[in-house]
Amino acid sequence: MGEGRKPEPEATEMVEKSFEVVEGGILAAEGFVTAALAAGIKPEGLDMLLLHSQAPAAAAATLTINQMRAAPTYVTEQHVADGSARTVIVSSGNANAATGEQGMAAAVRMAELAAQATGVEVTEALVCSTGRIGVQLPMDRIEAAIPKLAQKLSRESADEAARAIMTTDTVPKQVAVRFRVGETPVSIGAICKGAGMICPNMATMLCFIATDLAIEPALLRSTLQGAVARSFNCISVDGDMSTNDTVIVLANGAAGNDTISAETDAGYEAFSEALDFVTVELAKKIAADGEGASKFVEVRVTGAASYEDAHRVARSITNYNLVKTWIYGGAAAPLPGATASPGGEFNWGRAAAAIGAAGVPLEPTSVEIRIGGIAAFVRGEPAEYDEAAAVAVMSAEEIAIEVDLGAGDERATAWTCDLTPEYVRLNAT
Amino acid sequence: MGEGRKPEPEATEMVEKSFEVVEGGILAAEGFVTAALAAGIKPEGLDMLLLHSQAPAAAAATLTINQMRAAPTYVTEQHVADGSARTVIVSSGNANAATGEQGMAAAVRMAELAAQATGVEVTEALVCSTGRIGVQLPMDRIEAAIPKLAQKLSRESADEAARAIMTTDTVPKQVAVRFRVGETPVSIGAICKGAGMICPNMATMLCFIATDLAIEPALLRSTLQGAVARSFNCISVDGDMSTNDTVIVLANGAAGNDTISAETDAGYEAFSEALDFVTVELAKKIAADGEGASKFVEVRVTGAASYEDAHRVARSITNYNLVKTWIYGGAAAPLPGATASPGGEFNWGRAAAAIGAAGVPLEPTSVEIRIGGIAAFVRGEPAEYDEAAAVAVMSAEEIAIEVDLGAGDERATAWTCDLTPEYVRLNAT
Numbered sequence: 001m002g003e004g005r006k007p008e009p010e011a012t013e014m015v016e017k018s019f020e021v022v023e024g025g026i027l028a029a030e031g032f033v034t035a036a037l038a039a040g041i042k043p044e045g046l047d048m049l050l051l052h053s054q055a056p057a058a059a060a061a062t063l064t065i066n067q068m069r070a071a072p073t074y075v076t077e078q079h080v081a082d083g084s085a086r087t088v089i090v091s092s093g094n095a096n097a098a099t100g101e102q103g104m105a106a107a108v109r110m111a112e113l114a115a116q117a118t119g120v121e122v123t124e125a126l127v128c129s130t131g132r133i134g135v136q137l138p139m140d141r142i143e144a145a146i147p148k149l150a151q152k153l154s155r156e157s158a159d160e161a162a163r164a165i166m167t168t169d170t171v172p173k174q175v176a177v178r179f180r181v182g183e184t185p186v187s188i189g190a191i192c193k194g195a196g197m198i199c200p201n202m203a204t205m206l207c208f209i210a211t212d213l214a215i216e217p218a219l220l221r222s223t224l225q226g227a228v229a230r231s232f233n234c235i236s237v238d239g240d241m242s243t244n245d246t247v248i249v250l251a252n253g254a255a256g257n258d259t260i261s262a263e264t265d266a267g268y269e270a271f272s273e274a275l276d277f278v279t280v281e282l283a284k285k286i287a288a289d290g291e292g293a294s295k296f297v298e299v300r301v302t303g304a305a306s307y308e309d310a311h312r313v314a315r316s317i318t319n320y321n322l323v324k325t326w327i328y329g330g331a332a333a334p335l336p337g338a339t340a341s342p343g344g345e346f347n348w349g350r351a352a353a354a355i356g357a358a359g360v361p362l363e364p365t366s367v368e369i370r371i372g373g374i375a376a377f378v379r380g381e382p383a384e385y386d387e388a389a390a391v392a393v394m395s396a397e398e399i400a401i402e403v404d405l406g407a408g409d410e411r412a413t414a415w416t417c418d419l420t421p422e423y424v425r426l427n428a429t
Numbered sequence: 430m431g432e433g434r435k436p437e438p439e440a441t442e443m444v445e446k447s448f449e450v451v452e453g454g455i456l457a458a459e460g461f462v463t464a465a466l467a468a469g470i471k472p473e474g475l476d477m478l479l480l481h482s483q484a485p486a487a488a489a490a491t492l493t494i495n496q497m498r499a500a501p502t503y504v505t506e507q508h509v510a511d512g513s514a515r516t517v518i519v520s521s522g523n524a525n526a527a528t529g530e531q532g533m534a535a536a537v538r539m540a541e542l543a544a545q546a547t548g549v550e551v552t553e554a555l556v557c558s559t560g561r562i563g564v565q566l567p568m569d570r571i572e573a574a575i576p577k578l579a580q581k582l583s584r585e586s587a588d589e590a591a592r593a594i595m596t597t598d599t600v601p602k603q604v605a606v607r608f609r610v611g612e613t614p615v616s617i618g619a620i621c622k623g624a625g626m627i628c629p630n631m632a633t634m635l636c637f638i639a640t641d642l643a644i645e646p647a648l649l650r651s652t653l654q655g656a657v658a659r660s661f662n663c664i665s666v667d668g669d670m671s672t673n674d675t676v677i678v679l680a681n682g683a684a685g686n687d688t689i690s691a692e693t694d695a696g697y698e699a700f701s702e703a704l705d706f707v708t709v710e711l712a713k714k715i716a717a718d719g720e721g722a723s724k725f726v727e728v729r730v731t732g733a734a735s736y737e738d739a740h741r742v743a744r745s746i747t748n749y750n751l752v753k754t755w756i757y758g759g760a761a762a763p764l765p766g767a768t769a770s771p772g773g774e775f776n777w778g779r780a781a782a783a784i785g786a787a788g789v790p791l792e793p794t795s796v797e798i799r800i801g802g803i804a805a806f807v808r809g810e811p812a813e814y815d816e817a818a819a820v821a822v823m824s825a826e827e828i829a830i831e832v833d834l835g836a837g838d839e840r841a842t843a844w845t846c847d848l849t850p851e852y853v854r855l856n857a858t
Contacts, residue, residue, distance in 0.1 A: 020705050068785025068793050089613025098781040098793070101811035133778025134811050241786035321750070322856055329857025349562025352527040354496025357670035364527070381529035382563050421850035427751055 019179035019274040024157030028176030030212040031055050031254030035152035035197045036164035039145035041131070041138060041296065042093035046164035048142070049090040050149035051208055052118045057252035059085035060221035061126065062228045070097030071107035072127040076246060079111065079123045083217025086124045089114035089149075089250055091142060092165050092193070093131040097243040104136045113143060117150030128206050128246050131167055132191065134190060147172055160189040165206055168426060173285040178246035179274045181257035181267030186213045188271075190278045194235075194286030206230060207247040214253030215270055216261040223272055224249050231279035234298035234314070234414040235287040247279075287415035292422030295327050296398045302411040303404040309360045310405070310412035316358035317401060317414070324419035330394030346390040348376035351401055360400050366406030372399055379406070436670045448703040450609035455589030457605030459641040460484050460683030464581035468568060468574035470560070471522035475593035477571070478519040479578035480637055481547045486681035488514035489650035490555065491657045493674035499526030499655035500536035500753040501556040505675060508540065509550045512646025516554040517637060517677055518575065519544035521594050521622070525558040525566050526672040535566045542572060546579030555667050557635050557675050559622065560596055591620040594635055597855060602714040610686035611695030615642045615698075619707050619740060623664075624713030634661060634715055636676040638707065644684030645690040653678050654703055660708035662742070663843040664716045676708075692723035704849035716844035721851030724756050725827045732833040738789045739834070739841035745787035746830060746843070751779045759823030775819035777805035780830055796833030801828055808835070 022028055031054045035383040046290055055059045063073045079085060088111050096103045107127050115125040129137070151365065164207035176189040192207035209224075260268050264389040299317045303309035317323055326347045348371050355367065365380030374395030375383045393399065449789040451457055470476040490509045492502045508514060508608055518539050525532045536556050558566070577677040591601035603658045605618040621636035639654075682688065689697050728746045733739035746752055755776045777800050784796065794809030801822030804812045822828065 066782060066785035067789065067791045068781045068796070072499065095778070098778050098806055098811060100794075101491065102810075104752060132776070133782055134776075135778070136811070205805050241782070243782045243785060322854075325853050325856035328853060347561070347563075348526070349527050349564070352497045353495060353670070353672045354564055356672060358496070362496045365529075367497070377527055377563065380529075382565070395617035400711070419853055421853045423750075424757060424850045424853060426847055427754035 016272065017277070020272040021275060022119040022176045022187065023179045024189055025174035026051070026161050026189040026191045026204065026208060027155055027158040028178070028187040029210040029254070030421055031252045032210045033153040033155055034157045034161040035149045035154065036157060036160040037145060037149060037152065039091070039141045041141060045426050047092045048145050048149060048161060049161055049164040050114060050118070050146070050153060050385065051088040051161065051210065053086045053210070053250050055252045055254060056084060057086055057250040058080055058083055058215055058217040058220045059126070059248065059250050060217065060224045061246060061248045062225060064242055066241050066243045068098060068243055069128060070095050070244045071099060071103040072096055072110070072129045073244065073246060074104065075107045075111050076098040076126040076248070078246070079180040080213055082123065083221065084124065085126050085250060086120045087114050088116045088126045088128065089146065090128045090165055090206065091137065092167055094129060094135055095131045095133045095244050096129040096137050097138055098134040100249065102136055106139050109139065110142060110146070113146040117147050126245070126248055130165065130206055130244050133243060154186050156285045158189070162168055165191065165193040167193060168291050169289055171289055173282055173289070175200045175278050175281045177278055179270040181213070181255070181260065184255055184257040186265040186271070187211065187257040188274055188278050190282060192195055192286060194289060205245050207232065207279070207282060209247070209249040209250045212254035213251045214255065214257050215251050215271070216259060219261060219263070220249060220251050223275060226272070227275045227279040229281040230276060233418065234311070234412070235318070236284045247405065273334065279298065284415050287417050290417035290423070291426045292420040293417030294420055295418040297401060297416045297418070298398070299401045299403070299414045299416070300411070301403045301405065303406045303408060303409035304410040304412070307410045307412060309407070310410050311414070312360050313355055313358040313403060313405065314412045314414035317351055317403070318416035319355040320350065320354035320357070321419055323354050324416065326350050327399060328418035328420045346376070346394060348369070352377055355403055362405055362407060367404065368404040370402040445700065445725070446706070447699040448606040451605045451607045451616065453605045453618055454603035455480070455590050455620045455637060456584055456587040456637050457607070457616045458639040458683070459616065460681045461639045462582040462584055463586045463590040463681070464578045464583065465586060465589040466574055466578060466581065468520070468570045469755040470520055470570060475589060476521045477574050477578060478545070478590055478593040479543065479575070479582060480517040480590065481582055482639070482679050482681040484681045485513060487512055487644055487646040487649045487677040488679050489646065489653045489675045490675060490676065491654060493671055495670050495672045496504070496670055496789050497527060499524050499558060499673045500520065500528060500532040501525055501539070501558045502675060503533065504536045504540050505555040505557065505677070507695045508555055508675070509654060511552065512650065512775065514547045514553050514555050515681060516543050517557065518545045518554060519557045519594055519635065520566065520571060521561040521596055522557060523564055523566050524560045524562045524673050527563040528565055531565055535568050538562055538568065539571060539575070540833060542575040546576050555670055555677055555749065557673070559635055559673050562672060587618070594622040594669065595619065596622060597720050598718055600718055601719070602711055604707050604710045606703045606707055608690065608699040610684070610699065612641070613684055613686040615684040615686055615700070616640065617703055617707050621710060621711040621715060623718060627677065628656060634674050636661065636711060637710070638676070638678040640680045642680045642684035643684065643686050643688040644680050644700070645688060648690060648692070649678060649680050652704060655701070656704045658710040662714040663740070663841070664712045664845065666749070705718070716846050719846035720855045721849040722846030722851055724847040726756055726830060726845045727827070728830045728832070728843045728845070729840070730832045732835045732837060733839040734837035734842060734843070736839045738836070739839050740843070741789050742784055742832060742834065743785040743841045743843035746780055746783045747845035749779065749783035749786070750848055752783050753845065755779050756828060757847035757849045775800070775805070775814065775823060781806055790838060791834055797833040797835065799831040801825065
């Protein structure tokens with residue numbers, strides 16, 4: 001498989017789902033407008049985004065727990081605390097992280113300008129940046145750009161919005177769904193960017209979710225936290241936690257449903273399912289489009305004593321460099337410069353080592369490992385397998401690693417990509 | 430810097446040390462013999478080692494905490510539990526891990542054959558294997574080889590011993606020192622192998638230490654544990670904990686010193702210092718010879734509230750792929766295929782992100798980061814630096830990353846190497 005060629009993960013099966021996938025990206029939701037432009041932060045291409053709700057909106061955000069987190073995450077945290085926001089200003093190409101007082105002033109200034117340009121209170125404006133760490137933002141360009149962005153706000157710019165937040169992403173990432181609250185159709189549209197420094201709590205990622213649902217802010221926040229735990233916190237590109245990760249959801253009620261204020265309210269379950277779908281789809285797109293990735297890997301851990309155990313084992317596998325290089329090398333044809341290895345490319349033992357390295361107590365004699373459906377290790381014993389089938393599995397663009405710990409009924413899924421020479425080259429700067 | 434070219438770390442400064450570095454490798458210690466041969470486990474080259482003490486010896490071992498650890502680690506754990514051992518049998522090229530009951534029987538059989546061949550009780554024989562996971566050992570070859578190894582035992586085979594345990598190592602790793610207990614000269618000789626799957630608790634590493642010191646087993650064990658915590662548990666090549674990591678020390682008393690039985694005994698401090706030196710030197714050699722490595726990195730964290738905090742921050746940096754790819758790319762000349770990055774190669778912000786990702790509470794405004802002596806981030810603010818000096822630092826084969834957390838007086842040091850396309854190629858199997 002050529003370097004740089006990216007796998008495209010299959011959409012999650014949608015059997016008996018209470019929502020449908022629709023077109024429209026982040027502007028599938030009513031009452032939102034966006035604008036994007038090239039402000040000159042990146043050497044070329046779109047690098048600023050303005051997202052605005054035409055009506056007051058409930059808002060929630062989840063943020064990186066990196067102790068050196070970027071200035072804009074502090075501004076966003078503060079302004080979203082009251083559960084409401086209408087405007088999000090995003091810059092790409094510079095993270096505004098490790099930038100000290102000047103960086104903090106820049107993040108505050110971005111919020112002020114975005115609020116002013118969209119006619120809202122400053123505390124209604126949230127700020128995100130992504131890109132290089134430790135370099136001051138070119139504020140002259142950003143100050144000039146924000147009023148222009150406000151003038152360009154429209155319902156026609158969803159694709160541009162998805163492209164404006166990309167850094168080393170090779171494809172824009174967006175998804176939208178529609179579901180019903182009673183008879184009222186409600187939409188969720190979302191965009192995200194990922195690529196490198198991806199190991200959530202959170203990924204190096206930004207995600208913006210717009211919905212025309214009417215919902216109480218506290219419930220919106222807890223629903224977002226649950227969805228992020230099951231999606232963005234289950235992916236890894238390189239195991240590196242970032243300084244800027246942010247997921248923001250705005251819910252402006254433009255759909256006109258009766259406001260949802262409790263998990264038992266009509267329509268809440270449909271919303272939660274739809275939000276889970278949106279965030280998992282975007283998380284999988286990030287993993288598949290990891291820097292330099294040529295393969296997409298889904299790790300499914302079952303039989304765990306607890307969800308935490310299952311999650312830790314899944315994450316240990318998705319973060320294990322030697323699993324990820326094996327997946328990279330697992331093409332049918334030998335790679336240039338690859339070291340010959342007895343037994344060929346079906347090096348499932350790396351997964352066994354990663355399972356054992358998770359820090360989860362386990363009995364090897366209870367463990368089963370399947371690679372692409374092929375039993376490799378069964379209750380403590382290596383299994384016989386068909387060489388041709390193994391080559392076929394390892395040649396595919398998508399590979400499933402299934403682990404049954406044999407210790408309980410809990411399960412977790414995580415997603416990653418392979419580790420390639422291209423990843424190293426992209427980041428050798 | 431060309432791929433495959435390896436840095437050679439400078440030996441630790443030896444100001445006012447109570448020992449001297451000597452020749453002789455693992456056989457610098459009296460009363461030990463070794464033999465190595467090519468049994469055909471690897472496609473070519475030496476792949477078995479027998480180490481034997483001519484007299485009864487105190488023994489201690491530290492083992493991987495990987496929950497899928499290899500069969501030989503169970504045999505070694507059991508046989509060293511009484512604090513005595515005389516014979517160590519090692520095979521290279523196959524880890525005998527994830528090999529089930531057949532693998533366990535093979536490890537037990539290796540101990541039996543080695544004990545028989547060297548005329549000791551089976552519980553005096555320890556077993557180690559390293560190499561591919563999930564494949565059964567070729568026991569016919571091993572059974573044939575062990576008696577031959579016993580016949581070859583000699584005092585002339587130290588270099589062969591160091592080479593016999595190599596897998597993807599590019600250079601043999603050995604060190605020996607001499608110190609005094611009262612008037613009595615005492616020697617320590619040691620060999621190790623590393624290369625990949627290196628992230629201790631423990632590294633994917635084997636280390637064998639032979640000393641002619643007379644010491645009580647319990648004190649030998651606690652001293653080894655301390656030395657391993659300060660050395661092998663402070664290195665990372667790829668962050669991947671292995672299934673087979675083992676450090677073994679045998680102390681046979683051939684030097685004739687009064688047996689050391691307490692930390693307050695004469696000579697204990699000299700022994701502890703010498704053992705620290707030996708294990709740190711070998712750990713640094715492993716980091717410098719990491720798979721595909723072209724650079725050696727020392728991370729020194731100071732100003733921490735606790736040793737644990739310092740160690741976690743140091744380890745977060747040594748495990749952060751984006752720090753390691755930056756170090757790789759930090760040559761003066763642009764790399765083929767490298768993406769241009771504004772600001773050049775002095776991408777210290779990656780280190781800031783890694784510090785923040787350690788899970789250690791910290792105040793960014795108290796933190797300082799120096800790269801090769803150049804202040805990059807000072808008490809929360811990015812610093813001005815000289816571009817030419819930065820290029821010079823990033824072009825060197827050895828790079829020091831210094832972090833002052835500004836939170837206390839504790840410190841820790843860790844070592845790693847860069848992450849290169851060659852690492853991926855070596856492991857794409």
